[in-house]
Amino acid sequence: MVRYISERLVYMLITLLLIATMTFFLMKLLPGTPLSAADKLSEEQQAIVLEKYGLNDPLPVQYFNYIAGLFQGDLGLSFQFDNREVTTILLERMGPSMTLGAQSLILGTIIGMLLGLIAAIYHNGVVDYGSTLIAVIGKSIPSFVFAGILQFYLGVQWGLFPVALWEGWEYTVLPTIALAIFPIAIAARYMRTEMLEVLGSDFITTARAKGVNRFGVVFKHGLRNAMIPLVTIIGPLAVSLMTGTLVIENIFSVPGIGEQFVKSINTNDYPIIMGTTLFFSFLFILIILIIDLLYGLIDPRIRLTEGD
Amino acid sequence: MENLLEVNNLHVSFDTYGGEVKAVRGVDFSVKKGETLAIVGESGSGKSVTTKALMGLIPQPPGRIKEGEILFEGKDLAKMKDKELANIRGKDIAMIFQDPMTSLNPTMKVGNQIMEGLIKHQKKSKSEAKERALELLKLVGIPNPEERIKQYPHQFSGGMRQRVVIAIALACNPKLLLADEPTTALDVTIQAQILEVMKDIQKEMDSGIVFITHDLGVVANVADRVAVMYAGKIVEIGKVDDIFYNPKHPYTWGLLGSMPSLESTEDELYAIPGSPPDLLNPPKGDAFAPRSDHAMKIDFEQEPPMFKVTEDHYAATWLLHEHAPHTEPPKSVQARMKGMASGSSEGDRK
Ligand SMILES: Nc1ncnc2c1ncn2[C@@H]1O[C@H](COP(=O)(O)OP(=O)(O)O)[C@@H](O)[C@H]1O
Numbered sequence: 021m022v023r024y025i026s027e028r029l030v031y032m033l034i035t036l037l038l039i040a041t042m043t044f045f046l047m048k049l050l051p052g053t054p055l056s057a058a059d060k061l062s063e064e065q066q067a068i069v070l071e072k073y074g075l076n077d078p079l080p081v082q083y084f085n086y087i088a089g090l091f092q093g094d095l096g097l098s099f100q101f102d103n104r105e106v107t108t109i110l111l112e113r114m115g116p117s118m119t120l121g122a123q124s125l126i127l128g129t130i131i132g133m134l135l136g137l138i139a140a141i142y143h144n145g146v147v148d149y150g151s152t153l154i155a156v157i158g159k160s161i162p163s164f165v166f167a168g169i170l171q172f173y174l175g176v177q178w179g180l181f182p183v184a185l186w187e188g189w190e191y192t193v194l195p196t197i198a199l200a201i202f203p204i205a206i207a208a209r210y211m212r213t214e215m216l217e218v219l220g221s222d223f224i225t226t227a228r229a230k231g232v233n234r235f236g237v238v239f240k241h242g243l244r245n246a247m248i249p250l251v252t253i254i255g256p257l258a259v260s261l262m263t264g265t266l267v268i269e270n271i272f273s274v275p276g277i278g279e280q281f282v283k284s285i286n287t288n289d290y291p292i293i294m295g296t297t298l299f300f301s302f303l304f305i306l307i308i309l310i311i312d313l314l315y316g317l318i319d320p321r322i323r324l325t326e327g328d
Numbered sequence: 329m330e331n332l333l334e335v336n337n338l339h340v341s342f343d344t345y346g347g348e349v350k351a352v353r354g355v356d357f358s359v360k361k362g363e364t365l366a367i368v369g370e371s372g373s374g375k376s377v378t379t380k381a382l383m384g385l386i387p388q389p390p391g392r393i394k395e396g397e398i399l400f401e402g403k404d405l406a407k408m409k410d411k412e413l414a415n416i417r418g419k420d421i422a423m424i425f426q427d428p429m430t431s432l433n434p435t436m437k438v439g440n441q442i443m444e445g446l447i448k449h450q451k452k453s454k455s456e457a458k459e460r461a462l463e464l465l466k467l468v469g470i471p472n473p474e475e476r477i478k479q480y481p482h483q484f485s486g487g488m489r490q491r492v493v494i495a496i497a498l499a500c501n502p503k504l505l506l507a508d509e510p511t512t513a514l515d516v517t518i519q520a521q522i523l524e525v526m527k528d529i530q531k532e533m534d535s536g537i538v539f540i541t542h543d544l545g546v547v548a549n550v551a552d553r554v555a556v557m558y559a560g561k562i563v564e565i566g567k568v569d570d571i572f573y574n575p576k577h578p579y580t581w582g583l584l585g586s587m588p589s590l591e592s593t594e595d596e597l598y599a600i601p602g603s604p605p606d607l608l609n610p611p612k613g614d615a616f617a618p619r620s621d622h623a624m625k626i627d628f629e630q631e632p633p634m635f636k637v638t639e640d641h642y643a644a645t646w647l648l649h650e651h652a653p654h655t656e657p658p659k660s661v662q663a664r665m666k667g668m669a670s671g672s673s674e675g676d677r678k
């Protein structure tokens with residue numbers, strides 16, 4: 021197990037290096053410079069700035085410096101915020117983003133699974149159609165529309181939760197709900213399909229033939245088996261949440277990575293863009309690792325045994 | 329002796345988009361304690377639906393028991409609510425399924441799957457149930473039970489899994505065991521071992537067994553009586569000897585004729601021509617008539633009743649009517665019957 025995980029970590033590192041390389045060269049291909057918006061600077065001033073950030077060095081040197089910096093946890097300096105390290109900025113902004121991401125992923129999958137479960141148990145009943153409707157709505161309407169609706173009703177009209185900003189737990193409620201709707205929809209649909217399929221399988225008949233009641237059949241025998249394919253979608257869901265936060269953080273003025281990222285793209289702040297991309301990639305690879313470990317936990321057939 | 333199970337006029341249908349599939353169309357049979365009744369017939373003849381109906385395991389919808397009685401120790405299971413039935417399933421009546429690869433829960437330890445019924449029906453504590461599970465694994469011939477009990481189904485071979493399925497079925501000493509093609513998915517050696525295990529256990533517990541198979545060789549080995557099923561009906565029923573040495577229904581002749589045997593001198597195996605009827609619109613008269621070489625005019629018009637051959641032997645064919653012309657089974661079947669009378673399968677039955 022330990023060996024398996026350390027092997028995976030090495031692969032993660034290699035993947036990250038490749039991603040870093042790719043983003044680095046892609047950045048260089050982007051039109052414009054960080055200074056293109058800064059008309060106020062004279063030619064000389066611009067030259068000084070470019071020199072300071074090492075942007076006049078030959079490309080291989082720039083690349084080498086960047087990668088060397090990465091190994092020391094140094095993602096470079098931001099162009100927008102003079103002299104501030106990208107690493108520091110990201111660390112500062114990680115909190116709100118992670119809170120929103122984790123809350124909406126956990127809340128979303130749990131609620132979605134429950135919804136799908138109920139739909140499967142009361143197959144073709146009113147509850148089933150209701151939850152299917154919710155799933156379709158949640159899947160087809162983008163989260164920023166919900167964000168607006170939530171802000172208007174729960175925030176402005178009924179004053180239940182603050183409309184925007186980030187000053188305590190209650191501020192997380194609306195953005196979390198807005199983000200959670202998509203995972204709810206996806207998890208509900210998956211759970212329903214998988215559960216129905218599992219409930220039709222032979223071992224469920226075996227369980228019923230043993231005298232196990234309806235409840236036991238669904239929860240003791242069905243749930244774990246239905247959850248195996250569900251684990252697969254957690255990865256894509258997490259990714260959709262990462263991109264979701266880009267928009268949602270802006271709408272709710274949450275000082276997270278997403279909001280920062282959008283600002284940085286608008287100002288060609290390469291180091292931040294690259295840093296954020298790397299950070300998101302890291303998160304994604306980490307989630308894949310966690311999912312693989314989760315698989316082993318749920319499905320004994322792919323359990324990782326010692327020495328494997 | 330009194331019947332353990334008595335099935336009267338059982339009808340089971342499935343409501344599909346195409347209409348009502350009449351899978352079981354009036355079946356009667358009985359099983360006594362310690363007795364094995366084999367149900368044979370081509371695939372699709374309604375054997376599985378019949379056994380599932382006995383335990384209330386027909387998926388509802390689309391299935392339903394339309395009519396009939398299922399008297400188990402005098403109580404009608406067909407009229408019981410699912411909750412009541414759940415207390416009988418696994419305790420008094422247990423079932424062994426065909427495919428050991430799919431009939432165990434892949435995410436539950438084998439031990440827990442065996443213990444589940446014991447904890448539910450016999451109110452055993454976990455450790456008592458585990459004790460019994462170990463005993464059962466030994467009984468069905470699984471080596472290293474202490475280790476095996478902690479493993480998952482994927483760590484077992486097909487034959488070993490079927491032993492586990494049998495152990496689950498036997499857990500609470502059921503009075504009636506329904507075995508739906510329990511050895512079809514297994515290779516011949518394993519098959520023989522599993523049959524031995526079942527016979528030993530039956531002797532020990534004196535349970536009644538309904539044994540479904542389409543393999544007449546297995547029938548000769550395990551059964552006391554045989555019911556031949558075709559298109560949702562029992563067309564002939566009798567003691568093993570009656571069915572093997574004095575078969576009356578042309579369908580039974582066809583089955584016997586298509587059975588491979590060691591003594592067989594012919595190169596080609598006989599196959600019943602045509603295919604079973606569509607149960608959405610079952611034919612009038614004798615459902616087998618269109619495929620039979622011996623069909624008469626009346627076979628296409630009127631359904632034959634069960635004619636009595638002897639006290640325990642009945643067959644539903646107009647050939648047994650007093651006005652019917654005397655008809656002998658085809659030569660190949662007669663040869664087969666003679667072969668079997670002197671054959672080896674006879675020896676290990678008694
Ligand atoms: N869920 C179902 N829906 C519709 N028809 C069914 C269903 N289950 C079984 N049947 C029909 O019942 C008939 C008998 O099936 P079955 O009892 O499985 O045959 P056997 O076990 O003898 O091979 C078949 O014609 C099959 O199509």
Ligand SMILES: [Mg+2]
Pocket residue numbers: 375376377508
């Ligand atoms: Mg069958």
